[in-house]
Amino acid sequence: MHNHVLNSLKTTAAKFPDKAAFCGENSVLTFRQLDEAVDRIGSYLLKEGIRRSPIVVYMEKSPEEVAAFFGIIRGGSYYVPIDAEMPSVRIHLILENVQAPLLICDDQTADQAAELGFTGKIVRYAELLETTIDEAALQKVYDASIDTDPLYVVFTSGSTGVPKGVVGCHRAVNDYIDQLSEVLGFSSETVFGNQTPLYLDACFKELYPTIRFGATTFFVPKPLFMQPLKLVQYLNEHEINTVCWVVSALTIISTFQTFKTEIPKYLKTIAFGSEVFPIKQFRMWREALPDATFTNLYGPTEGTGMCCYYKVDRAFEDGEAIPIGRPFDNTDIILLDEENHEVTKESGDQGEICIRGTSLTLGYMNNPEKTAEAFTLNPLQKGWPELIYRTGDIGRYNERGELMFVSRKDFQIKHMGHRIELGEIEVNAQMLDGITGAACIYDKTKGKIVLFYSGDKEEDEMKVLLKDSLPRYMVPNVTRKLPAIPLTSNGKTDRVALAGMI
């Protein structure tokens, strides 16, 4: 008995061979086609003598990219998805970290891929499909696999300026998909409209349940997220009944009064997370879709995806926050105070949200220091080594016993659904020639990243220069030049003074 994440792909492909699994703008893969592509890609890796290695996937978001992910897993290696739109400076940091022997690109990304200075072999997706399937070799890899073997490395913002690669395994993904599917009620009838990028863990909510249940996932074309009416028409055209989106994608629809013209009438299951849902906007959704279920999901990449949920079952006042709720089955949340003592539910006090259980990922790739800081021994249990993940999020229980998010311990923010370390922006600003100081503040009310800096660059120039090293969602919305960054009496950046300037 193997707890391999691809177990269900074979059975699903036998059951629904000609059903569409993944639908992109330019192509569709059925379950049979997907399964075959996955076997060919797995066979290619083995033919090349590659095993248990990180494989970079540098492709446009497409059904084929998913086939590449699963093909890498089939071959007994693990995938490292990279955003094709990420600046090359940041890609270099990732490539340096993972040291992959192979990079898979497609026809659209091939030219860029050749310029990355990648030291391993570069191969086009189409070439992989020419490989003859080697059943015996694939079976051997399968037989040798265990469920703590890695599946993927996804990179998240790092406060030191270098992104951190979170390594996840079969066991944790299986457990996550078990729990998530039960809570949201996925089945073969599920039609997902995917919004989140494939280079983050957020897309696991669609990718893995699709092969497990024989569901269908549509990759909603990105330009539609600036055309709310067309977006809703797209959802209706494809009879999409389930969305797991970041809040800002949902509010694009409600903000522009789209519901007055068109309702996404097939939607039954709406899950959201990563950000606070403004109650006014949430109410518009509820009124438009009174029979749909709305579920708030919470969880860090280091916990494989989501670890807590709250099914919205009551009305909220303006300004109230929707709870994080309760942990998934088979996951435990503990709150720890600054002295590592447990904060009880009844006290209502605040503590750091820490995760315990199978859903923990394996740690950060080639980064023992950061791993040791965040994945620590459980201080409440000293009998044997038990790891917990310290999220850095501060939480408390409300009077109903529901977990609430309070704030961050550090300078990590959520901006337009993306998790960002303000430190990464500051380090990149400080690395620019002629910059003597930099500090970043997040203006929550306006949803803007504000960079204060000192040096000889003009405010407009700063934004342009930072585009070369930061993904566009991390480029400051406002840049403010100061004679010097204000410091507190003990020499640290005076963030209170800076906050007063925005």
Next chain:
Amino acid sequence: MDELISILKEIHPDVDYSTATNLVDGKILDSFDIISLVAEIADTFDVVISAEYMIPENFNSAEALWNLIRKLQDDD
């Protein structure tokens, strides 16, 4: 128009808005840019851009966007 240009410049200082005609189709403005742009426009010009006007044609150039703002102001 100058006010609109300065709002646009704040988002992408390196774009020449007097000549650019592919702001959306050329992926210069992404969906999040458009959302913050619409919020700024609402504050500055006191117009609400509803879903039916959220189409690339209205955002591809500063001129097209300016025409939309004027039209919405006149409709009020």
